[in-house]
Amino acid sequence: GGAGGSFSDIFGDVFGDIFGGGGGRGGHRHQRGADMGYNLELSLEDAVKGTTVKIRIPAQVTCDACGGSGAKKGTSPKPCTTCGGSGQVRMQQGFFIAQQTCPTCHGRGVQIDDPCPACHGQGRIQKHKTLSVKVPAGVDSGDRIRLAGEGEAGENGGPAGDLYVQIHVKPHPIFERDDANLYCEVPIPFTTAALGGELEVPTLEGKVKLKVPAGTQTGKLFRIRGKGIKPVRGGSVGDLLCKVVVETPINLNDEQKGLLEKLESSLQGGGRKHSPNASSWLDGVKSFFKEMGF
Secondary structure, X not given: OHHXXXXXXXXXXXXXXXXXXXXXXXXXXXXXXXXXXEEEEEOHHHHHHOEEEEEEEEEEEEOOOOOOOOEOOOOOOEEOOOOOOOOEEEEEEOOEEEEEEOOOOOOOOEEOOOEOOOOOOOOEEEEEEEEEEEEOOOOOOOOEEEEOOOOOXXXXXXXXXXXXXXXXXXXXXXOEEEOOEEEEEEEEEHHHHHHOEEEEEEXXXXXXXXXXXXXOOOOOXXXXXXXXXXXXXXXXXXXXXXXXXXXXXXXXOHHHHHHHHHHHHHHHHHHHHOOHHHHHHHHXXXXXXXXXXX
Protein backbone atom coordinates (compact mmCIF):
# COMPACT_ATOMS: atom_id res chain seq x y z
CA GLY A 1 0.00 0.00 0.00
CA GLY A 2 1.21 3.49 0.91
CA ALA A 3 2.66 5.77 -1.76
CA GLY A 4 2.92 3.00 -4.35
CA GLY A 5 -0.84 2.38 -4.20
CA SER A 6 -1.70 6.06 -4.56
CA PHE A 7 0.78 6.43 -7.44
CA SER A 8 -0.78 3.57 -9.39
CA ASP A 9 -4.28 5.00 -8.70
CA ILE A 10 -3.24 8.39 -10.11
CA PHE A 11 -1.48 6.69 -13.03
CA GLY A 12 -4.62 4.61 -13.73
CA ASP A 13 -6.86 7.69 -13.52
CA VAL A 14 -4.72 9.78 -15.85
CA PHE A 15 -4.48 7.05 -18.49
CA GLY A 16 -8.14 6.17 -18.01
CA ASP A 17 -9.00 9.81 -18.78
CA ILE A 18 -6.76 9.98 -21.83
CA PHE A 19 -8.01 6.76 -23.38
CA GLY A 20 -11.65 7.11 -22.37
CA GLY A 21 -11.51 4.33 -19.71
CA GLY A 22 -13.68 1.26 -19.77
CA GLY A 23 -11.05 -0.97 -21.39
CA GLY A 24 -10.06 -4.44 -20.28
CA ARG A 25 -12.87 -4.87 -17.74
CA GLY A 26 -14.72 -7.55 -19.72
CA GLY A 27 -18.40 -7.38 -20.65
CA HIS A 28 -19.95 -4.65 -22.82
CA ARG A 29 -20.51 -1.18 -21.36
CA HIS A 30 -23.88 0.07 -20.16
CA GLN A 31 -23.93 3.67 -21.30
CA ARG A 32 -26.19 6.19 -19.58
CA GLY A 33 -28.65 7.99 -21.85
CA ALA A 34 -28.23 11.68 -22.67
CA ASP A 35 -29.96 14.42 -20.65
CA MET A 36 -32.60 16.40 -22.51
CA GLY A 37 -34.00 19.93 -22.18
CA TYR A 38 -37.49 21.35 -22.69
CA ASN A 39 -38.55 25.03 -22.63
CA LEU A 40 -41.87 25.53 -20.82
CA GLU A 41 -43.72 28.85 -21.23
CA LEU A 42 -45.99 29.80 -18.32
CA SER A 43 -48.27 32.72 -17.54
CA LEU A 44 -47.34 34.80 -14.47
CA GLU A 45 -50.50 33.53 -12.71
CA ASP A 46 -49.52 29.86 -13.22
CA ALA A 47 -45.92 30.51 -12.14
CA VAL A 48 -47.12 32.19 -8.93
CA LYS A 49 -49.84 29.66 -8.02
CA GLY A 50 -48.17 26.49 -9.33
CA THR A 51 -49.77 24.16 -11.86
CA THR A 52 -49.49 20.78 -13.57
CA VAL A 53 -48.69 20.86 -17.30
CA LYS A 54 -48.73 18.01 -19.81
CA ILE A 55 -45.84 18.14 -22.28
CA ARG A 56 -45.19 15.97 -25.37
CA ILE A 57 -41.57 15.23 -26.13
CA PRO A 58 -39.68 13.17 -28.73
CA ALA A 59 -37.77 10.41 -26.95
CA GLN A 60 -35.40 7.54 -27.61
CA VAL A 61 -36.94 4.70 -25.62
CA THR A 62 -35.70 1.15 -25.01
CA CYS A 63 -36.99 -1.18 -27.75
CA ASP A 64 -39.67 -3.48 -26.29
CA ALA A 65 -39.20 -6.15 -28.98
CA CYS A 66 -35.59 -6.94 -27.97
CA GLY A 67 -35.49 -5.46 -24.46
CA GLY A 68 -32.77 -3.05 -25.55
CA SER A 69 -30.25 -5.71 -26.63
CA GLY A 70 -30.55 -4.93 -30.37
CA ALA A 71 -30.66 -8.65 -31.23
CA LYS A 72 -33.68 -10.35 -32.84
CA LYS A 73 -36.07 -11.99 -30.35
CA GLY A 74 -34.80 -15.46 -29.42
CA THR A 75 -31.16 -14.57 -30.21
CA SER A 76 -28.63 -12.68 -28.14
CA PRO A 77 -25.62 -10.46 -28.89
CA LYS A 78 -22.20 -12.17 -28.79
CA PRO A 79 -19.00 -10.66 -27.43
CA CYS A 80 -17.15 -8.81 -30.19
CA THR A 81 -14.37 -10.98 -31.63
CA THR A 82 -12.11 -7.98 -32.41
CA CYS A 83 -11.91 -6.63 -28.85
CA GLY A 84 -13.06 -9.69 -26.87
CA GLY A 85 -16.05 -7.78 -25.50
CA SER A 86 -14.13 -4.90 -23.83
CA GLY A 87 -15.17 -2.26 -26.39
CA GLN A 88 -11.52 -1.13 -26.61
CA VAL A 89 -8.52 -2.26 -28.65
CA ARG A 90 -4.85 -1.79 -27.78
CA MET A 91 -2.49 -0.29 -30.33
CA GLN A 92 1.25 -0.68 -29.77
CA GLN A 93 3.87 1.47 -31.43
CA GLY A 94 7.36 0.93 -30.08
CA PHE A 95 7.19 1.34 -26.30
CA PHE A 96 3.95 3.27 -26.43
CA ILE A 97 0.69 1.40 -25.89
CA ALA A 98 -2.60 3.24 -26.55
CA GLN A 99 -6.19 2.14 -26.18
CA GLN A 100 -8.94 3.26 -28.52
CA THR A 101 -12.57 2.45 -29.23
CA CYS A 102 -12.97 -0.83 -31.09
CA PRO A 103 -13.70 -0.03 -34.79
CA THR A 104 -15.82 -3.19 -35.25
CA CYS A 105 -18.37 -2.74 -32.44
CA HIS A 106 -17.86 1.06 -31.86
CA GLY A 107 -17.24 0.51 -28.14
CA ARG A 108 -20.39 -1.56 -27.49
CA GLY A 109 -18.38 -4.74 -26.81
CA VAL A 110 -20.88 -6.92 -28.65
CA GLN A 111 -21.67 -7.97 -32.19
CA ILE A 112 -25.19 -8.74 -33.38
CA ASP A 113 -25.47 -11.36 -36.13
CA ASP A 114 -29.28 -11.20 -36.33
CA PRO A 115 -30.45 -7.57 -35.66
CA CYS A 116 -33.89 -6.84 -34.18
CA PRO A 117 -36.13 -5.67 -37.07
CA ALA A 118 -38.03 -3.18 -34.86
CA CYS A 119 -34.96 -1.09 -33.91
CA HIS A 120 -32.46 -2.23 -36.63
CA GLY A 121 -30.06 -3.45 -33.94
CA GLN A 122 -29.90 -0.11 -32.12
CA GLY A 123 -31.74 -1.28 -28.97
CA ARG A 124 -33.65 2.04 -28.90
CA ILE A 125 -36.50 3.50 -30.95
CA GLN A 126 -37.74 7.05 -31.51
CA LYS A 127 -41.18 7.75 -30.03
CA HIS A 128 -43.19 10.63 -28.58
CA LYS A 129 -44.21 10.51 -24.96
CA THR A 130 -46.50 12.70 -22.87
CA LEU A 131 -45.30 13.67 -19.41
CA SER A 132 -47.00 15.45 -16.54
CA VAL A 133 -44.83 18.24 -15.09
CA LYS A 134 -45.71 19.43 -11.59
CA VAL A 135 -44.70 23.10 -11.42
CA PRO A 136 -44.31 24.28 -7.80
CA ALA A 137 -45.77 27.67 -6.74
CA GLY A 138 -43.41 30.66 -7.00
CA VAL A 139 -41.16 29.56 -9.88
CA ASP A 140 -39.52 32.23 -12.03
CA SER A 141 -37.84 32.42 -15.45
CA GLY A 142 -34.55 30.50 -15.39
CA ASP A 143 -35.70 27.90 -12.83
CA ARG A 144 -35.28 24.26 -13.88
CA ILE A 145 -37.36 21.24 -12.92
CA ARG A 146 -35.55 17.89 -13.14
CA LEU A 147 -37.50 14.81 -14.17
CA ALA A 148 -35.20 11.90 -13.29
CA GLY A 149 -34.99 9.07 -15.85
CA GLU A 150 -37.12 10.90 -18.46
CA GLY A 151 -34.22 11.72 -20.80
CA GLU A 152 -32.90 9.47 -23.56
CA ALA A 153 -32.81 5.70 -22.99
CA GLY A 154 -29.40 4.27 -22.10
CA GLU A 155 -27.38 2.08 -24.47
CA ASN A 156 -27.09 -1.68 -23.91
CA GLY A 157 -29.65 -1.52 -21.09
CA GLY A 158 -27.83 1.38 -19.34
CA PRO A 159 -29.83 3.87 -17.20
CA ALA A 160 -31.86 6.64 -18.89
CA GLY A 161 -30.79 10.30 -18.73
CA ASP A 162 -32.81 13.08 -17.08
CA LEU A 163 -35.14 15.69 -18.56
CA TYR A 164 -34.63 19.31 -17.48
CA VAL A 165 -37.69 21.53 -17.90
CA GLN A 166 -36.60 25.18 -18.18
CA ILE A 167 -39.19 27.76 -17.05
CA HIS A 168 -39.95 30.91 -19.10
CA VAL A 169 -42.59 33.27 -17.64
CA LYS A 170 -44.42 35.26 -20.34
CA PRO A 171 -44.70 39.07 -20.00
CA HIS A 172 -47.85 40.19 -18.17
CA PRO A 173 -50.06 43.10 -19.37
CA ILE A 174 -50.29 44.67 -15.86
CA PHE A 175 -47.56 43.35 -13.56
CA GLU A 176 -43.80 43.14 -13.66
CA ARG A 177 -42.05 40.73 -11.31
CA ASP A 178 -38.90 41.45 -9.32
CA ASP A 179 -38.07 38.37 -7.22
CA ALA A 180 -40.85 38.21 -4.60
CA ASN A 181 -42.29 41.66 -5.37
CA LEU A 182 -44.78 42.68 -8.04
CA TYR A 183 -44.75 46.12 -9.62
CA CYS A 184 -47.44 47.99 -11.56
CA GLU A 185 -48.08 51.51 -12.88
CA VAL A 186 -51.42 53.16 -12.09
CA PRO A 187 -52.45 56.24 -14.15
CA ILE A 188 -54.56 58.66 -12.06
CA PRO A 189 -56.42 61.88 -13.03
CA PHE A 190 -54.65 65.05 -11.86
CA THR A 191 -57.79 66.03 -9.91
CA THR A 192 -57.52 62.83 -7.82
CA ALA A 193 -53.82 63.52 -7.29
CA ALA A 194 -54.61 67.09 -6.15
CA LEU A 195 -57.71 66.39 -4.02
CA GLY A 196 -56.88 62.85 -2.85
CA GLY A 197 -59.21 59.88 -3.20
CA GLU A 198 -59.50 56.12 -3.31
CA LEU A 199 -58.40 53.90 -6.19
CA GLU A 200 -59.12 50.26 -7.00
CA VAL A 201 -55.85 48.47 -7.69
CA PRO A 202 -55.56 44.93 -9.16
CA THR A 203 -53.60 42.18 -7.37
CA LEU A 204 -53.20 38.52 -8.36
CA GLU A 205 -55.87 37.70 -5.77
CA GLY A 206 -58.46 40.32 -6.80
CA LYS A 207 -58.99 44.07 -6.25
CA VAL A 208 -57.80 46.12 -3.25
CA LYS A 209 -58.51 49.75 -2.34
CA LEU A 210 -55.64 52.22 -2.25
CA LYS A 211 -55.97 55.58 -0.45
CA VAL A 212 -54.25 58.39 -2.33
CA PRO A 213 -53.54 61.43 -0.13
CA ALA A 214 -54.21 64.96 -1.43
CA GLY A 215 -51.20 66.49 -3.18
CA THR A 216 -49.80 63.15 -4.48
CA GLN A 217 -47.04 63.67 -7.04
CA THR A 218 -46.38 61.55 -10.14
CA GLY A 219 -43.94 58.67 -9.55
CA LYS A 220 -45.02 58.16 -5.92
CA LEU A 221 -44.71 54.48 -4.92
CA PHE A 222 -47.38 52.91 -2.74
CA ARG A 223 -46.53 49.57 -1.11
CA ILE A 224 -49.32 47.05 -0.52
CA ARG A 225 -47.83 44.49 1.86
CA GLY A 226 -48.18 40.75 1.29
CA LYS A 227 -49.71 41.06 -2.19
CA GLY A 228 -46.56 39.89 -3.98
CA ILE A 229 -45.25 36.35 -4.47
CA LYS A 230 -44.15 33.56 -2.13
CA PRO A 231 -40.75 32.47 -3.50
CA VAL A 232 -40.37 28.81 -4.56
CA ARG A 233 -37.36 28.28 -2.27
CA GLY A 234 -39.14 29.61 0.82
CA GLY A 235 -39.01 33.02 2.47
CA SER A 236 -41.66 35.61 3.15
CA VAL A 237 -44.30 36.75 0.65
CA GLY A 238 -43.33 39.89 -1.26
CA ASP A 239 -45.27 43.15 -1.73
CA LEU A 240 -47.12 44.89 -4.55
CA LEU A 241 -45.55 48.24 -5.47
CA CYS A 242 -47.91 50.65 -7.26
CA LYS A 243 -46.36 53.65 -8.99
CA VAL A 244 -48.90 56.40 -9.63
CA VAL A 245 -48.54 58.37 -12.84
CA VAL A 246 -50.52 61.64 -12.91
CA GLU A 247 -52.26 62.09 -16.25
CA THR A 248 -52.75 65.53 -17.80
CA PRO A 249 -56.32 65.91 -19.13
CA ILE A 250 -56.64 66.11 -22.94
CA ASN A 251 -59.39 67.04 -25.48
CA LEU A 252 -60.80 69.81 -23.25
CA ASN A 253 -63.88 71.77 -24.38
CA ASP A 254 -64.12 75.59 -24.00
CA GLU A 255 -65.90 75.42 -20.65
CA GLN A 256 -63.26 73.08 -19.19
CA LYS A 257 -60.43 75.27 -20.53
CA GLY A 258 -62.09 78.32 -18.92
CA LEU A 259 -62.34 76.52 -15.56
CA LEU A 260 -58.66 75.53 -15.74
CA GLU A 261 -57.61 79.09 -16.62
CA LYS A 262 -59.52 80.38 -13.58
CA LEU A 263 -57.83 77.71 -11.45
CA GLU A 264 -54.42 78.69 -12.83
CA SER A 265 -54.81 82.39 -12.03
CA SER A 266 -56.09 81.50 -8.53
CA LEU A 267 -53.05 79.22 -7.94
CA GLN A 268 -50.64 81.90 -9.17
CA GLY A 269 -52.00 84.18 -6.46
CA GLY A 270 -50.83 81.64 -3.85
CA GLY A 271 -47.42 81.40 -5.57
CA ARG A 272 -44.86 79.23 -3.84
CA LYS A 273 -47.48 77.66 -1.53
CA HIS A 274 -49.11 75.57 -4.32
CA SER A 275 -46.02 74.64 -6.40
CA PRO A 276 -43.01 74.45 -4.05
CA ASN A 277 -40.95 72.24 -6.40
CA ALA A 278 -41.54 74.41 -9.48
CA SER A 279 -40.76 77.58 -7.48
CA SER A 280 -37.49 76.27 -6.03
CA TRP A 281 -36.47 74.93 -9.46
CA LEU A 282 -37.09 78.40 -11.01
CA ASP A 283 -35.02 79.99 -8.22
CA GLY A 284 -32.20 77.57 -9.07
CA VAL A 285 -32.42 78.38 -12.78
CA LYS A 286 -32.30 82.16 -12.04
CA SER A 287 -29.17 81.87 -9.85
CA PHE A 288 -27.51 79.60 -12.47
CA PHE A 289 -28.10 82.21 -15.22
CA LYS A 290 -26.79 84.93 -12.90
CA GLU A 291 -23.54 83.01 -12.30
CA MET A 292 -23.14 82.35 -16.03
CA GLY A 293 -23.70 86.03 -16.73
CA PHE A 294 -26.73 85.47 -19.05
